[in-house]
Amino acid sequence: DPDINAIYVATPPSSHEEYTIAAIHAGKPVYVEKPMSVDGASARRMTNCASEKNIKLCVAHYRRAQPFFKKVKQLLDERAIGYIRFVKSEIYKRSLTDEEIAVPKAAWRVDPSVAGGGLFHDLSPHQLGLMYFFFGRPKKVSGMSFNQAASYKADDIVAGNILFDDGVLFNGIWCFNVADADEKDNCEIFGDRGKISFSFFDQRQLDLTTNGERKSFSFDLLEHVQQPMIEKVVEYFLDQGPNPCTPDEGTTVMQLIDDFTRK
Numbered sequence: 280d281p282d283i284n285a286i287y288v289a290t291p292p293s294s295h296e297e298y299t300i301a302a303i304h305a306g307k308p309v310y311v312e313k314p315m316s317v318d319g320a321s322a323r324r325m326t327n328c329a330s331e332k333n334i335k336l337c338v339a340h341y342r343r344a345q346p347f348f349k350k351v352k353q354l355l356d357e358r359a360i361g362y363i364r365f366v367k368s369e370i371y372k373r374s375l376t377d378e379e380i381a382v383p384k385a386a387w388r389v390d391p392s393v394a395g396g397g398l399f400h401d402l403s404p405h406q407l408g409l410m411y412f413f414f415g416r417p418k419k420v421s422g423m424s425f426n427q428a429a430s431y432k433a434d435d436i437v438a439g440n441i442l443f444d445d446g447v448l449f450n451g452i453w454c455f456n457v458a459d460a461d462e463k464d465n466c467e468i469f470g471d472r473g474k475i476s477f478s479f480f481d482q483r484q485l486d487l488t489t490n491g492e493r494k495s496f497s498f499d500l501l502e503h504v505q506q507p508m509i510e511k512v513v514e515y516f517l518d519q520g521p522n523p524c525t526p527d528e529g530t531t532v533m534q535l536i537d538d539f540t541r542k
Contacts, residue, residue: 295321306334322534348482359489360470370463373456373459373462389431415443439452439538
């Protein structure tokens with residue numbers, strides 16, 4: 280169809296590969312949602328297909344384009360907290376109720392055959408995609424996951440470590456069975472001169488602490504969370520800018536997810 284100049288794949292992950300490859304064979308550039316697919320092997324097939332057909336493919340790790348996280352990246356690049364030592368990420372969510380799990384919109388997210396895994400596969404691309412954006416390629420990865428509450432088929436707790444090429448160590452834990460009062464969304468990046476603290480999903484304030492003094496940066500919530508990324512994607516599709524998130528990057532994030540869940 281000559282009236283269609285690009286495809287946005289925003290279905291559940293189990294169909295990302297099929298629809299992306301179909302669009303590539305039709306000669307259409309593709310913007311595919313994160314997670315890129317259900318596992319690293321599928322993501323690699325998508326990447327290879329785009330490369331072989333010379334069709335543009337971009338992955339929707341959109342937070343990297345938001346002013347909030349670009350400010351974090353700026354502070355890191357300026358060595359506002361010195362040389363980075365380690366990162367601590369904590370994502371804790373309450374258990375889904377039986378009623379919530381019965382709703383189709385939620386049910387597929389905890390069905391490994393559709394989502395690739397559970398809520399970890401849904402939420403962790405936000406954290407892991409940003410870690411790649413901040414620190415580059417991983418050098419060594421380890422992790423574990425299992426199903427504690429057995430409320431659904433997918434694992435509901437995941438822990439993982441990443442050693443990046445530049446020596447930064449990341450430690451993250453995702454638990455989807457805490458009490459309501461214990462829900463948490465927090466990231467702290469420690470350097471040899473201080474730390475940066477922020478939330479992944481409530482992007483109104485990030486804190487920079489050096490020499491015992493805290494400086495806060497405030498941001499307005501975006502009306503459309505993907506707008507900054509979409510602008511970059513359009514520029515890329517029009518040959519007016521670089522790919523804001525390459526399929527190689529998306530595949531690396533999928534491989535991190537596989538490594539954490541031991542796929």
